[in-house]
Amino acid sequence: MRTGFVGLGYIGKPMAQRLPAAGLETTVFDIAPAPVQELAGAGAKAAASPDEVAAASDVVGVCVQTDAQVRAVIAGDNGLLAGAEPGLVIAIHxxxxxxSALAMNALAAKQGVLVMDACVSGNTRAADPMFKLYVGGEAEQVERIRPYLTAIAADRVIHAGPLGSGCKAKICLNLVTYLQWMAAFEGSALASATGLGIEMFERVGRSNGQLTDMMVAYLGTQKLPEPARKSEAYQAYVRTQMLNAEKDLACALDLAREAGVSLPGAALVSQLMARIYVVDDPKRR
Structure with missing residues (x-):
């Protein structure tokens, strides 16, 4: 199987690295040259544009930030469809x-190209991110690209349902994550302000199971020394995370409006991500 990957950011790069490591022929592209060269050094082929990736691949993963960026990668000038042959599969991570996934598939189908959603989760700051993929599409389509999926996520591939189901699953999971962080943020803020302290708050929270693993991971960021949290490198990292969180929560609210569901908690937490991430941004308080 010939594989390709577009979008080699902090999530996409470690995903793409697993493809040549699994012995799959791999072609990659990113607008930044450094990660492309890094992948080339690990056995991948460097492409100058997404259409070159498509022309060299049977399945291409796309891992960029927004709906608009996904559309540009797939259908823009020099996008994947410009170089695609019938039978290509595009997996949106x-x-x-x-x-958006349904619209991209409808457009791609005119050229005999299949689009699937294969949304990803994993801790990219860990030595092993333990990627999970939530896949939308028909069962036979999932099996068709199984070698690609398992190269990235091993046995942690969940077929969530028809096209769009992977997106729905990831949006719902992200919503729960950010609500947990909000709870951990407020609990730790109160513990600190009253003299109990974050360490004791975590200890008692762990003792009765109230604090989930996700909450404990968040508390770890709150325990960093202030100089570390104020450093330029850390602020750049959390700012990126904050912007992604705001985008993800906007997706949740948009999906809720489409479904006729009220999500007041999501609406509230979406306005507080700068506080939760402790981002130094005077425009967000």
Whole structure:
């Protein structure tokens, strides 16, 4: 199987690295040259544009940030469809609206190209991110690209349902994550302000199971020394995370409006991500 990958950011790069490591022929592209060269040094082929990736691949993963960026990678000038042959499969790993995945598939189908959503989660700051993929598409389509999926996520591939189901699953999971962080943020803020302290708050929270693993991971960021949290490198990292969180919560609210569901908690937490991430941004308080 010939594989390709577009989008080699902090999530996409470690995903793409697993493809040549699994012995799969791999072609990659990113607008930044450094990660492309890094992948080339690990056995991948460097492409100058997404259409070159498509021309060299049977399945291409796309991991960029927004719905608009996904559309540009797939259908823009020099996009994947410009170089695609009939039979190509495009796996979207970005957290986007299900309607965007459906629209891209309808457009790609005119050229005999299949689009699937294969949304990803994993801790990229860990030595092993333990990627999980939530896949939308028909069962036979999932099996068709199984070698690609398992190269990235091993046995942690979940077929969530028809096209768009992977996006729905990831949006719902992200919503729960950010609500947990909000709870951990407020609990730790109160513990600190009253003299109990974050360490004791974590200890008692762990003792009765109230604090989930996700909450404990968040508390770890709160325990960093202030100089570390104020450093330029850390602020750049959390700012990126904050912007992704705001985008993900906007997806949740858009999907909720489409479904006729009220999500007041999501609406509130979406306005507080700068506080939760402790981002030094005077425009967000």
């Amino acid at each position: 970005s957290t986007i609206l299900p309607s």
